Amino acid sequence: MPYTFTRSEELFRRAQLSIASGVNSGIRKMEAPVPLYFTRGSGPNLWDVDGNHYLDFQLGQGALLYGHAPAGMADAIAAQARLGTHWAAQSELEIEVSERLQKMIPSAELVRFNNSATEVVTAAFRLARAHTGRKLILRFEGHYHGWADEGLVGFANPVDKWGDDENPARTHPSKGVIPEVLEQFVVARWNDVAHLRRRVDQFRGQIAAIVFEPVLCNTCCLEPVEGLLAAIRELCDRDGMLMISDETITGFRFGAACAQGYYGYKADLTILGKAIGGGTPFAALAGTKAAMAKILSGEVVHAGTLNANPLCLAASKWCLDEVLAQGADFPASTRTLGRQLMTGLTELAREHGVPMRPQGPGLIFHAVILKPGAAEGPIRDYRDYVRRHDAPRWAHLRRCLLEEGVRAIERGLWSISTTHTAADITEALRRAKVAFARHAASWKTPV
Known part of the structure; x- marks a missing residue:
């Protein structure tokens, strides 16, 4: 029945x-x-x-x-809970987790922690704009980058508001969004390399970063066509833009080096959520030293009372060790x-x-x-x-x-x-x- x-x-x-x-x-x-x-x-x-x-x-x-x-993660969280749930300060755990990320992901030269991938997206966009002195972010139709004002621009454009094939619309599915936010984005269609090149050339010198899900998991499950990720990397290098890989879903599911290792590319900034915390509210921004420079200098504010919470760190340490234990075939x-x-x-x-x-x-x-x-x-x-x-x-x-x-x-x-x-x-x-x-x-x- x-x-x-x-x-x-x-x-x-x-x-x-x-x-x-x-x-x-x-x-x-x-x-x-x-x-x-x-x-x-x-x-x-x-x-x-x-x-x-x-x-x-x-x-x-x-x-x-x-x-x-998983019993091991439950034990790790319980053990940490007996020691303390929140200090708003440092613990050795945050170093241990960040060192694991450095070991696993080649582009993770430096790391900052947050409580959700939506927060990390906000930090990545702010960092990209500070790094380049430009305001525009190029993103793709159907890609989801959190539920904040910036994350959903062009995510699921209604059919009657698509715009033409060459100029996808910059719509937002929520009321209450600051209207000027829509003007900070360029929207392109996924899996069309020639179209992407035209969009970048149309706004050349104005784009701070290209952000994308390496596999479009939030709209169907669309792997990148041959040459797309290489083209994003090439265009970012050519024009001084940052390549932001949103691995909220793909991170660690595709192996220790995430989708970057699976498909063979190196991002400037990487957004990590979901599997990094195994169900705890935990996320990370990982990046190259050059891309993270404005955080190091203090020119970009990145903060949060619960950042690097020890309960979440204990869970994440267990999760990352579990991925590493799967071995090279995972x-x-x-x-x-x-x-x-x-x-x-x-x-x-x-x-x-x-x-x-x-x-x-x-x-x-x-x-x-x-x-x-x-x-x-x-x-x-x-x-x-x-x-x-x-x-x-x-x-x-x-x-x-x-x-x-x-x-x-x-x-x-x-x-x-x-x-x-x-x-x-x-x-x-x-x-x-x-x-x-x-x-x-x-x-x-x-x-």
């Missing part, structure tokens, strides 16, 4: 009496049929307040690379499991007549479902995704999967943890088979 969520529904009704909209992050309200409430997790397993068990591929929006409640195992899951989902989709085309490197991937009449082939950019992906149909299938105990991110992203096993993939596909059959029987294409 499909899962029911009676207790979660009761709690959500109660939450709306004291919490604005009943949730503490807007995206959580997307979950259907109701935002779920959980009691515990272990490895790839998760249990909600109704006693339902899930094989989890949402993994805290990708933060839980090491699975739920992330081969998670990539293999992810590809097995992608293959199995594709076979189920074919069996039940569902036009699903999972895409991504396997370590993380997106469950693309094609709209009726949409062209086949890999999706390459934000506009292509909006035109071809059937979001309502995915939402229906996602709910069917959830009700059979397979949990993926609402927008279609699946993540693999180091605790998933081949048996977990087999069980997830067994459950998914039931979900696909129910979806195929009940889905009706809107007229």
